[in-house]
Amino acid sequence: QVQLAESGGGLVQPGESLKLSCVASAFALDYFAIGWFRQAPGKEREGISCITGSSLSPITYVRESVKGRFTISRDNRKRTVYLHMNNLRPEDTAVYYCATQNQCSEDAPFLSWGRGTQVTVSS
Numbered sequence: 767q768v769q770l771a772e773s774g775g776g777l778v779q780p781g782e783s784l785k786l787s788c789v790a791s792a793f794a795l796d797y798f799a800i801g802w803f804r805q806a807p808g809k810e811r812e813g814i815s816c817i818t819g820s821s822l823s824p825i826t827y828v829r830e831s832v833k834g835r836f837t838i839s840r841d842n843r844k845r846t847v848y849l850h851m852n853n854l855r856p857e858d859t860a861v862y863y864c865a866t867q868n869q870c871s872e873d874a875p876f877l878s879w880g881r882g883t884q885v886t887v888s889s
Contacts, residue, residue, distance in 0.1 A: 767878050768790060768791050768793065768794040768798070768866050768877065768878040769790070769791060769878070770788055770789070770790050770794070770864050770865070770866065770878055770879060770880035771788070771789045771880050771881075772786060772787065772788050772862065772863055772864055772880045772881065772882055772883040773786070773787050773789075773883055774786040774787045774883060775862060775883030775884045775885045775886075776884075776885070776886070777886045777888065778854055778885075778886070778887055779887070779888070779889050780854060780855055780856060780887055780888075780889055781853055781854065782854055782887075783850070783851060783852045783853070783854065784851045784854065784885060785848055785849070785850050785851070786802070786848065786849040786851065786862055786864075786883060786885075787846050787847075787848055788800060788802070788846060788847045788848075788849075788864035788880065789844075789845055789846050790845055790846070790847065790864075790866065791845065794819075794845075794866050794878075795819065795840060795842055795845060795847070796819060797819050798819045798866040798867060798868065798877060799816055799817065799818050799819050799866065799867045799868065799869055799870045799874075800816065800817055800819070800840070800847040800864055800865070800866060800867075801813055801814075801815070801816040801817075801864065801865050801866075801867055801870060801872075802814045802815045802816070802838065802847075802849045802862060802863075802864050803862070803863055803864075803865060804858075804860035804861065804862045804863075804885075805860055805861055805863075806859060806860040806861075809860075812829065812872070813829060813871075813872035814828070814829050814832060814836060814849065814862070815827060815828045815829065815832070815836055815837075815838040815849060816838070816867070816870035816871075817838050817839070817840055817847055817870070818869075818870055824840060825870070826838050826839075827870050832851075832858075835851065835852050835853045835854075836849060836850065836851050836852070837849075837850045838850070847864060849862065849864075851885070854885075854887045855887055856887045856888060856889075857887075858885060858887050859885060859886050859887050859888070860884075860885060861882040861883070861884050861885075862882060862883055862884075862885050863879055863880050863881065863882035863883070864879065864880055865877070865878065865879035865880070866878045866879070
């Protein structure tokens with residue numbers, strides 16, 4: 767099973783930035799989509815962003831509600847997918863986790879996932 771590990775969460779003030787990291791096996795980055803999801807207490811899980819598994823020209827997707835603030839990128843040499851989060855808002859507070867999927871789709875089943883990293887935005 768593909769191992770995933772998230773990091774980079776923390777407590778920040780509104781307007782600040784965070785960069786989350788998802789370290790995965792090289793195999794995963796080549797053949798699977800890597801999606802970032804979040805779940806806040808009492809709320810349903812929502813897909814935030816995703817990057818396809820093409821090793822040459824990955825395609826990225828970003829949820830409409832965070833476009834302009836969040837971007838996704840990958841560094842194949844470091845086997846890492848990043849979620850860059852700018853201008854954070856209190857409503858971004860959630861546990862963020864990454865998952866491998868066969869395709870970038872909020873409904874596609876998770877093949878593997880990490881334990882998550884907490885992001886808290888509060889003044």
